[in-house]
Amino acid sequence: GAVVSQHPSRVICKSGTSVKIECRSLDFQATTMFWYRQFPKKSLMLMATSNEGSKATYEQGVEKDKFLINHASLTLSTLTVTSAHPEDSSFYICSAKRTSGFNEQFFGPGTRLTVL
Amino acid sequence: AQSVTQPDIHITVSEGASLELRCNYSYGATPYLFWYVQSPGQGLQLLLKYFSGDTLVQGIKGFEAEFKRSQSSFNLRKPSVHWSDAAEYFCAVVRSGGYNKLIFGAGTRLAVHP
Numbered sequence: 445g446a447v448v449s450q451h452p453s454r455v456i457c458k459s460g461t462s463v464k465i466e467c468r469s470l471d472f473q474a475t476t477m478f479w480y481r482q483f484p485k486k487s488l489m490l491m492a493t494s495n496e497g498s499k500a501t502y503e504q505g506v507e508k509d510k511f512l513i514n515h516a517s518l519t520l521s522t523l524t525v526t527s528a529h530p531e532d533s534s535f536y537i538c539s540a541k542r543t544s545g546f547n548e549q550f551f552g553p554g555t556r557l558t559v560l
Numbered sequence: 561a562q563s564v565t566q567p568d569i570h571i572t573v574s575e576g577a578s579l580e581l582r583c584n585y586s587y588g589a590t591p592y593l594f595w596y597v598q599s600p601g602q603g604l605q606l607l608l609k610y611f612s613g614d615t616l617v618q619g620i621k622g623f624e625a626e627f628k629r630s631q632s633s634f635n636l637r638k639p640s641v642h643w644s645d646a647a648e649y650f651c652a653v654v655r656s657g658g659y660n661k662l663i664f665g666a667g668t669r670l671a672v673h674p
Contacts, residue, residue, distance in 0.1 A: 448603060476660070485569075487650065487664040488604075537603070541660060549660060551596075551603035 447471055448540050450552035457528055458560055465523045465555045467538030473518035474540035478549060479511070482535040494521050528559040562587050564651050566665035573641050574673045581636040581668050583625075583651030592654040593634040594662070595625055599647045607649075610634060621645070646672045 447470040457463050467477055476495050480488040492508075494500040494515035502508045510532075512524040521540075525532050535556050539549040563586045573579055585591055592611050596604040608619025615627040625636045634651060649668045655661040 453601075478661070485667075487666045488662075490661055490663075493661065539604075548606060548609070549662065551605075553601060553603045 446542075446548075446550045448474075448538065448550045448552040450536075450538055450555050452555060453553065454556045454558075456558045456560065459529055460527055462524055462526045463528055463557060465525075465536055465538075465557070467521045467523070467540065467552050469519045469540040469550070472540075472542050472550075474521075474542065475518065476541050477515055477521040478539045478541075479513060479521075479523050480537040480539070482537055482554070484535075488537060491523075525557065528557070530559045533557055533559045562653060562655055562663055564653050564663055564665035566649075566651055566668050568668045569666065570669045570671070572671040572673060575643050576640050579636075579638045579641045579645070579670070581649050581651075581670070583634045583636065583665060584632050585634065585651075585653045586632065587653055590629075591634075593625075593627060594652040594654075595619065595623070595634070595636045596650045596652060596664075597621075597647045598650065598667075604650065607636070641670075641672055643672045643674060646670055 449468045451466045479491045482488045491506045492500045492502045494513045496515045500513035515521040535554050537554040539551045541549045565584045594609045595607040598604045607623045608617045610617045610627045617625050623638050651665040652662045655663050
């Protein structure tokens with residue numbers, strides 16, 4: 445149980461286009477989902493926290509208009525990278541946790557974004 | 561500010577040898593600490609966690625970690641490494657302020673020689 449999927453696993457796009465990444469909790473309802481960015485040989489940096497039905501909370505330095513997050517249901521959150529540029533190329537990882545209160549996060553396998 | 565430091569970027573051990581991966585944290589109160597493993601193509605998997613109580617924590621896949629408040633450390637250990645343990649390992653702490661936000665260390669890449 446507690447499986448989180450991401451789609452696509454890999455995407456290549458042209459500069460200036462927008463890319464949508466989906467994060468789904470397959471066998472549980474996720475009240476909260478997190479989006480991380482991982483640079484090569486670097487750690488995971490939290491970008492934003494999304495709660496179902498409300499606006500995402502972005503970390504300092506993360507452009508909310510650049511990285512649009514929608515948590516439309518208890519099993520789906522999407523991250524849209526708008527007007528992508530080569531510096532947005534990275535590995536994006538989502539995680540989800542079951543209920544309110546403190547709880548373990550379950551991580552998706554990640555999405556490799558390459559912007560040409 | 562809270563932080564997590566993993567001093568070793570890359571470690572190589574022989575199969576069957578013991579392993580210790582270091583993790584130091586900076587946090588005022590009692591931290592919630594975690595170790596995750598990341599294998600290619602797979603999501604981060606929780607190995608073990610420490611919230612309170614016994615400072616020696618047992619995890620999955622034969623891993624254990626010891627919380628030492630005096631040293632602000634939470635080192636991960638395994639008595640005998642298997643080739644399948646080759647992966648990236650991350651130490652993390654829950655950030656103060658709630659919402660389960662995690663702060664990760666930079667990670668340690670483990671290579672296992674046959």
